[in-house]
Amino acid sequence: MTPTVVLPVVIGGLYAAGVYLLLDRSLTRVLLGFVLLGNATNLLLLSSGGVAGLAPILGVAEPEEMSDPLPQALVLTAIVITFGISAFLLAMIYRSWRLVRQEVVGIDEEDRRVAAREAMDADDLDPDDLDPDDRPAAHADSLHPGRTDTEHVDAALRRRHPGIASDDVDLPPTQRSRS
Amino acid sequence: MTSVLTPLPVLLPLLGAAGALLVGRHPRTQRTLSILVLTAVLAVSVALLLLADENGAEAVSVGGWPVPLGIVLVVDRLSALMLVVASTVALGVLVFAVGQGSADGDEETPLSIFHPTFLVLIAGVSNAFLAGDLFNLYVGFEILLTASYVLLTLGGSAPRIRAGITYIVVSLLSSLLFLAAIALVYASTGTVNMAQLAVRLAELPEGTQLLLQSMLLIAFCIKAAVFPLSAWLPDSYPTAPAPVTAVFAGLLTKVGVYAVIRTQTLLFPSGALDDVLMWAALATMVIGILGAVAQTDIRRILSFTLVSHIGYMVFGIALGTTAGMAGAVFYVAHHIAIQTTLFLVAGLVERQGGSTSVDRLGGLARSAPLLALLFFVPAMNLAGIPPLSGFIGKLGLLEAGVDEGSWPAMVLVGGGVLTSLLTLVAISRVWTRAFWRPAAAEPAADTARAAASDAGPDTTPDTTPDTTPEPAPEPVGVAAANGAASPAPSAGRGRRTRAAARERAWARHTAVATATTPSEDGFGDGSRGRRPGPEQPLPGVMLGATMAMVAVTAALTVVAGPLYGYTDRAAADLWDRTPYLESVLGERNAP
Numbered sequence: 102m103t104p105t106v107v108l109p110v111v112i113g114g115l116y117a118a119g120v121y122l123l124l125d126r127s128l129t130r131v132l133l134g135f136v137l138l139g140n141a142t143n144l145l146l147l148s149s150g151g152v153a154g155l156a157p158i159l160g161v162a163e164p165e166e167m168s169d170p171l172p173q174a175l176v177l178t179a180i181v182i183t184f185g186i187s188a189f190l191l192a193m194i195y196r197s198w199r200l201v202r203q204e205v206v207g208i209d210e211e212d213r214r215v216a217a218r219e220a221m222d223a224d225d226l227d228p229d230d231l232d233p234d235d236r237p238a239a240h241a242d243s244l245h246p247g248r249t250d251t252e253h254v255d256a257a258l259r260r261r262h263p264g265i266a267s268d269d270v271d272l273p274p275t276q277r278s279r280s
Numbered sequence: 281m282t283s284v285l286t287p288l289p290v291l292l293p294l295l296g297a298a299g300a301l302l303v304g305r306h307p308r309t310q311r312t313l314s315i316l317v318l319t320a321v322l323a324v325s326v327a328l329l330l331l332a333d334e335n336g337a338e339a340v341s342v343g344g345w346p347v348p349l350g351i352v353l354v355v356d357r358l359s360a361l362m363l364v365v366a367s368t369v370a371l372g373v374l375v376f377a378v379g380q381g382s383a384d385g386d387e388e389t390p391l392s393i394f395h396p397t398f399l400v401l402i403a404g405v406s407n408a409f410l411a412g413d414l415f416n417l418y419v420g421f422e423i424l425l426t427a428s429y430v431l432l433t434l435g436g437s438a439p440r441i442r443a444g445i446t447y448i449v450v451s452l453l454s455s456l457l458f459l460a461a462i463a464l465v466y467a468s469t470g471t472v473n474m475a476q477l478a479v480r481l482a483e484l485p486e487g488t489q490l491l492l493q494s495m496l497l498i499a500f501c502i503k504a505a506v507f508p509l510s511a512w513l514p515d516s517y518p519t520a521p522a523p524v525t526a527v528f529a530g531l532l533t534k535v536g537v538y539a540v541i542r543t544q545t546l547l548f549p550s551g552a553l554d555d556v557l558m559w560a561a562l563a564t565m566v567i568g569i570l571g572a573v574a575q576t577d578i579r580r581i582l583s584f585t586l587v588s589h590i591g592y593m594v595f596g597i598a599l600g601t602t603a604g605m606a607g608a609v610f611y612v613a614h615h616i617a618i619q620t621t622l623f624l625v626a627g628l629v630e631r632q633g634g635s636t637s638v639d640r641l642g643g644l645a646r647s648a649p650l651l652a653l654l655f656f657v658p659a660m661n662l663a664g665i666p667p668l669s670g671f672i673g674k675l676g677l678l679e680a681g682v683d684e685g686s687w688p689a690m691v692l693v694g695g696g697v698l699t700s701l702l703t704l705v706a707i708s709r710v711w712t713r714a715f716w717r718p719a720a721a722e723p724a725a726d727t728a729r730a731a732a733s734d735a736g737p738d739t740t741p742d743t744t745p746d747t748t749p750e751p752a753p754e755p756v757g758v759a760a761a762n763g764a765a766s767p768a769p770s771a772g773r774g775r776r777t778r779a780a781a782r783e784r785a786w787a788r789h790t791a792v793a794t795a796t797t798p799s800e801d802g803f804g805d806g807s808r809g810r811r812p813g814p815e816q817p818l819p820g821v822m823l824g825a826t827m828a829m830v831a832v833t834a835a836l837t838v839v840a841g842p843l844y845g846y847t848d849r850a851a852a853d854l855w856d857r858t859p860y861l862e863s864v865l866g867e868r869n870a871p
Binding site: 123128131135138139142145146148149150151171172175178179182185186189190193196197200201206207208209211212215 | 415419422426429430433436437438441442443444445446448449452453456459460462463464466467472514515518574575576577580
């Protein structure tokens with residue numbers, strides 16, 4: 102029995118894809134990222150038992166030919182936990198969509214207020230504050246494409262007062278109802 | 281005796297949760313059941329504490345499986361102390377929550393999910409404290425985290441969902457890191473039993489040890505909110521109902537600290553990462569408290585002091601001495617009680633004053649002198665004013681730092697003193713503004729406009745007398761944003777327009793930040809719209825629970841001598857490791 106190279110490669114690929122998705126603002130992508138990361142971790146846990154062998158049942162196989170049963174038991178537990186939490190996350194995303202018609206990671210408004218209270222310094226650049234054309238490709242679908250009258254005014258304000266941080270005069274478009 | 285008692289702190293709350301779920305339609309029965317269960321857990325924990333102090337560590341193999349194979353629960357002095365403090369705090373918070381529930385008039389439509397979830401949370405916390413193998417620790421973490429996800433998003437209003445998502449994603453990431461670390465530990469040692477690991481990990485190459493240790497520490501430090509990994513906490517805690525925030529602030533981060541203690545003493549006693557932890561502790565203390573000084577909302581101030589004071593415990597752990605560990609364990613016990621109490625008091629302040637923003641509160645010392653006293657004592661305790669237990673804990677840690685004597689330790693001692701002073705600054709700002717200064721002419725309320733008025737310069741409402749309609753604070757800010765934004769195009773030019781636009785922007789921001797939907801559950805601060813006015817007295821049960829918690833924090837001061845002796849013995853056990861190993865592996869097999 103020789104170790105296989107497939108598992109490490111698959112695990113690495115899943116971790117990379119999972120982390121990439123987790124860094125997105127869109128919650129559905131975050132959920133998918135979490136699922137990928139969870140599967141990567143489960144595979145890692147499974148492969149920690151060493152090379153695969155026969156089913157670990159006494160009488161079916163000799164003890165030295167068996168695969169290690171403990172990681173399998175651990176993986177089963179981990180799968181159940183991942184499954185339950187994925188379901189809960191889905192419910193949260195749905196609730197978020199019902200409430201504010203957005204499914205992106207929210208902004209801590211109080212934090213912004215406190216940050217702006219003393220000196221009006223710009224917060225971290227938020228993709229939602231950018232012009233739709235300037236947003237990263239991944240965000241185009243999670244935001245509202247249409248420009249309303251208020252957005253024209255806000256853009257004009259930004260031209261006229263370039264020194265002011267965008268979130269002083271402009272809310273992320275996602276907080277604005279489409280009406 | 282111990283073998284019967286040890287599983288009870290996990291089993292009782294789980295069974296109680298099942299029972300509470302079954303009687304969900306009878307709120308009175310449900311409340312009685314949960315309070316009875318937690319009282320029993322407290323009694324069992326006290327018994328375990330006495331037994332552990334007398335006989336040393338004891339291990340119980342669940343289901344009778346031989347030791348390295350089955351699940352082991354271990355009670356030593358540290359875990360017994362943590363159990364006692366945790367169950368005390370949980371009981372206090374539960375009584376407070378019951379009081380709040382009946383005061384808000386949810387006799388008709390009770391929130392049947394709160395009590396079962398709360399009990400599951402306590403079961404998870406107990407399981408984490410008792411776990412004798414890494415995977416069981418992971419399961420304990422998952423139980424308490426899953427329960428905390430539900431509690432944090434109770435009612436499902438927009439701010440809670442927003443905060444909950446941040447919290448959940450961060451917690452999930454740390455859990456996955458922990459799980460991956462377990463996989464690597466198993467791959468390199470072939471066991472997840474902590475006592476066996478203590479023996480086998482030492483035989484690994486140094487690089488492997490360092491990798492495993494840092495993965496475990498990162499996972500636990502996220503949960504404990506140590507500085508570079510702490511940004512999630514002040515975002516997510518303040519939005520939850522007062523009792524939930526209180527129990528989270530008291531217990532959840534300390535479970536992370538407990539896991540860090542186990543990692544640093546039992547699994548990797550070589551102290552390889554002590555320097556890193558030392559600097560992380562300094563950053564946690566100073567940056568956390570600077571954040572607290574900048575805030576204006578009481579709950580956020582408390583959240584930041586929570587982060588900051590985690591630094592003290594990490595400092596004690598990173599010193600790597602018995603005195604440092606004893607100080608850290610004492611500080612954990614003190615901080616669980618004090619932080620929970622302060623969040624409960626913040627809940628009362630919000631009921632009394634209608635707001636938690638110190639810019640809008642005032643005159644509470646005159647209108648509610650008892651509440652002022654209830655705030656003053658734990659606040660001074662948190663800041664470390666002698667002779668209270670906070671002072672004793674800090675003094676112990678600083679002495680341990682001076683004894684250790686290396687220059688990073690001395691820098692940390694300086695940082696600790698500075699943090700203590702800045703805590704006093706942050707706390708006294710709350711005191712002078714919310715309690716001491718005369719009350720405002722009109723009653724405070726968390727409306728969007730009120731919040732906007734204390735936003736930034738150039739945003740005073742009087743620059744735009746009538747162009748902005750009063751934004752309705754009611755539906756989650758979307759409608760408010762709409763109403764405030766619509767007249768924008770027709771407004772004038774120049775500075776006036778700019779100020780008006782800013783004010784509207786702030787109104788919209790703060791409407792989202794402060795407004796919550798009137799909740800159907802009648803639980804917690806979801807009921808902002810129909811909070812009793814300042815004239816109504818605070819409900820007796822809530823007041824009583826808070827007074828009991830304040831009494832507990834004061835009692836920690838009274839019993840500080842014996843308690844410090846106990847933590848000294850616990851710390852000696854932790855560094856010695858033999859009691860733990862002997863209890864699990866038997867006296868023959870222990871090295």
